[in-house]
Amino acid sequence: MPRYGMVIDLDRCVGCRACMEACKVENNTPQAIFWMYLFRFEEGEFPATRISFLPRPCMHCDNAPCVKVCPTGARYKRDDGLVATNADACIGSRYCVAACPYGVNSFNWKEPKANYYLDWSAPSAAQALKPVTAGAVPPYDNPDLDRKWGKEQRKIAGGGHRQGIVEKCTFCVQRVEKGLKPACVTACPVSALEFGDLDDPASAVSRRLRSDRSFRLREDFGTEPRVHYIGAARAGTGAREIEQPKGATA
């Protein structure tokens, strides 16, 4: 049984956010919900400024607080290490949202749309894309998201993003089950992200972990994340986010 994990090289990351885009297209996540989010930090004062980036997927922790607090067992740890959410068992308590120190969980307050990127039924959209697609409708509506996966046969790949349930990064379980890497890893133009079996010494993730000093986010919480960061280009304590959340004062 593989022990899946991810390595993110901060020295390679250029902050292009292709990972975020790939995640959204693959998983059709609702507006304002980012399973993968890339934080951009700046520090110093002009002209001595420095910018750094931090891609943040779910950490798929070995000692996951979200699994501990879930009242229904909808959030669980798979044998391969993926922390999954059974959409059929989630009651939307949001305990996982409160417990996760990385803020990776999102609650669906509204009934999501089937396709966030384009309403293919709208004549204007079809007209605009006709020259590009020759009239064909690209399969953005990913049927894999509604399928049941794993030995438990549970709806864990997004489950259609139903209203009233919590969702988060799945490491693209629907791709991993097919032997593919998560969409964010595949899309990264500078190979800053790597995914694979942490127990396999020959895997790319293991090799990259051996080659550099690594750290994990908020290890003081004892969550034992499966996402490892390497590289020296990490934000300092005086760093501030370039984009602040709306309404934030800090």
Next chain:
Amino acid sequence: MSIPRAAQALLLIGGLFAVVAASGAAEVGVTPWPTTAEQIRKGKIDVGKKYGMGTDQRFHRIHESTLGLECAACHADRIPASARTFSVPPAVDVSQASPGPVDRRVCQGCHVGGPARDVYGSQRPSEVKQR
């Protein structure tokens, strides 16, 4: 981003102190938290069966109504950069999360080998008794 053990200890003590100070639960005559937590677990204190984060639901009935924590004990207008959990993307309007985001270091005061159930401690999910 690991924090030295001494700093961790300070953090825990500080978090716990902040919660106790804000709640007033340390005043004479108030049931100690470990006792209250035990009574909740045994069902002697009714906190409802509605699992959720709403103020009328179990989470806030435990922390606010039963334990007497005030809003400011957990929610803060500002969270220092050193305590950032990289949690809120810019597209999210945090002002809706009234009365402010939660600094999860506060939770550690009780939820790491303390009176409350172990959430951030060494106990594995499989070792934690499920409801």
